[in-house]
Amino acid sequence: MEISFINLSYMQNNGLKNERVLLNNISYKFDSNSITMISGEVDSLIGKLIVANKRPSKGTIKVNNILIKKSNSINVDEIRKNVAFVGHTINKNVKRKYVYDELKYYYEKYCKKQDSREKRISEALKIVGLDDNYIYRAVEELSYTERKRVNLAAMLVYNPKVLIFDNYELGFSDREKKNIKKLILNLKNKYKKDIIISSNDIEFGMNFVDKILVINKGEIVYQGDNSSFYDDKLYEFVSMPKIVEFIKYVNSLGKDILPYYDNKELLKAIYRSVG
Amino acid sequence: MKGIIIKNLKFSYGNSLVLNDINMEIEEGKSISIIGTKGKTTLLKLLDFKLRGTGEIFINGIKMDNDNFRMLSKYYSIIYKDDNFKEKYVKDEIIIALEMNSSNMDSKDTILNKCLAFFNIKSLLSLEVARLSRIEKYLLKVVCALLKNPKYLALDDILCEFDDKLRKNIFTWCKENGITIINVTSEMETVMDTQFLYCLYKGSIILSGEIPYVFEEEKIIRRLGYKLPFIVDMSIQLGCYDLVHGFYNNKEDLVKDVWK
Structure with a gap:
């Protein structure tokens, strides 16, 4: 699926005294069926722009045939049906009281065929390592990482083409992080998803991502691939x-x-x- | 008696047992880390009186109960990952935090200026909280917690968000100001800055000990799903090859011993 930035700029407090330029005239095309890691100062911004949770200050984001500009009218649901944003702020992302309701909400919102809902919910939970015992659990009783898994399951239940992981690996143990990497690789290789990972945990991305992009003071300051993790230039902007x-x-x-x-x-x- | 003592603490969500007979002692001045895949945040919420379990919690010798938990809350600050800010602007959050500091005005001014300079956040004061980056928000939470001048600062998987330099700054500030850190974490590298480790598994403490000696029980830590901090891991593994003798917590000393 095509996702590209065309002369994209984003300013916070646009036009005001304390304006901050977070993205400055960036152009980039994400590779299909690959894992791209974005590090640096942008945080959740890239993911939020792609799913039209925020709008650019200037320029365009192209998500398939949909052009997202500063203030044009777009079909946001059409974007979000195909691009899932798995954020790290769990209390904001997981809104329903029970696990079942959370997954059911997204399934009903974005799936055309409604006949295999129960099966899809069970499968989505299984993919993230939660069994059927979790289906009727109250979200508030779950641990932080269990809630994160529920959030991911809710995105997987409707089978989007693109998944954006926003600092998803934070809070998991090392073994769980290894499992997350296996899951992401599976999503890419077996299910042909496009994956974007927003994270400053370079160790997490090592020997795993296809491309790495670093954004600093609004500019793309580094572009590399899986062989770049011993490049000194990468570490001018991120921790080694x-x-x-x-x-x-x-x-x-x-x-x-x-x-x-x-x-x-x-x-x-x-x-x-x-x- | 100074410190936090937790005795026979139990908590369940419905039929799901989360914490089972937890006993802990947190000495004032001795920072601790707590790892484990479940129950860490629940433990903090029990300490914070946001949840009620069975068992006892003592803070500086006073047993916490319904009548005194608000009074005792002045001794500690707890920062949760998903805490919301109350005010629109950074400076207003800072003002509220300072109001909870029970010192006199001069002391408050001093601590404020020192803290803002130390953590280099003066440039953020006029910004809206919503406009801050994730790291800036966490730093603001930490600064606000420190401005209350607590005796104990508990951070729920927050220290791993910061780079080494900022983390060291937080520990330095806390040491200089007599604040004991309770580092609840999933990131083992952050454990190295503290002095004692508790490991939770299925609701119980299955391992505890002084850092770095607790790492001798590396098999238990690995069973929990964690890697040891990198240099400690290298020390232990190279020790198996008889190439080093002892634990190291920095690469320089480790390398000197390996290639002596």
Whole structure:
């Protein structure tokens, strides 16, 4: 599905004394069937612009055939039927009292065929690692990460073409993050979804995303791919993962360790180096 | 007696047991971290009296109950992830926070100026809260909590939102101002800034201990689904190869020991 930015600008407090330029004349076309990570200062803004939760100050966002401009009339539901925004503010995103009602709401809103609702709800929960025991649970009784999973299930239930994960991985344990990555890869490879991840957790994106984009002071300051995680230029704007920091430090002392993404491989390399 | 003591705390949502017989001691001046996949926020809400379970909570020797929980709330600030702001502008949030500080006006002015300069947020004062970035909002929450001058600051998975430098600044401020941090977290790197660790699993504390010695129980921590902090993990694994001897919490000392 096509998503592209055409001379896109976004200013907060537009025209006022404390105006902040968050996006400045950006043009970018997202690859289909790929995982693009966006890091830097933009936070949830990119996702919110794509689903028309916010409007650009200037320029255009193209979502398939729909052009989103500052103040034109658009069919927002048509966008949101195809592009799901999985936000991180759970209390705002999960609004219904019971898990079933939350998923049912989105299914009924965006699915043309209504006959397989119960099956789809159960499957969506299963995909995110929640069993049928959760269906009739009250959302307020769930842990933070369970609510996040319910939020994701509610987006998956209507099978959108694009999923935007907004700092989704925050709050999960390391094992759960690994499972999230597996899920996202599955969504891309098996179900051919387009994935956009908005996050400053570069370690989360390592050896996993297809493209990485960094936005700083309104500009795209870095574009890279899966081979970019040892590029010093990337880390002028975002924090370095600990493994990268360690290997770079060791190599600065003349040790010549290869760039690894995995602690186990690094350990073997150190052993060989010392031995 | 200074500190927070939690005795036999239990809580269920309906038939779902969330916390089962929790016993904890948080010494004043000794920051702690709490990890676990369920029950962390519930524990904070019980401490905050937003939820009522069975068991006892003592703050500085006073047992918390319906009559005194408001009075005792001056000792602590708790920051939740999804807390809403009350005011439209940053400066108004700051003013409300300062009003909850029971010091005299001069002290309030001093703490305000020091805090704003230390965390470099003067430029945000005139902005609308809704216009702040996610990190700026969390920083504002932290600053507001610190301006109340509590004895204990509990952060519900907030420290992981900040980079290393800002996190260190928060710990530095708290240390200099006698504030004990309760770091509820899913991010193990943030645990290294604290002195004691509690691990929750299925409603019970299954592991607790001083950092870094608690990491000797690495198998339990991994079973919970967490990785150890990177340098600690490397120390332990390289120790298995007999390449290092002891725990390290910084890369420089670790590397010196490996390539001695």
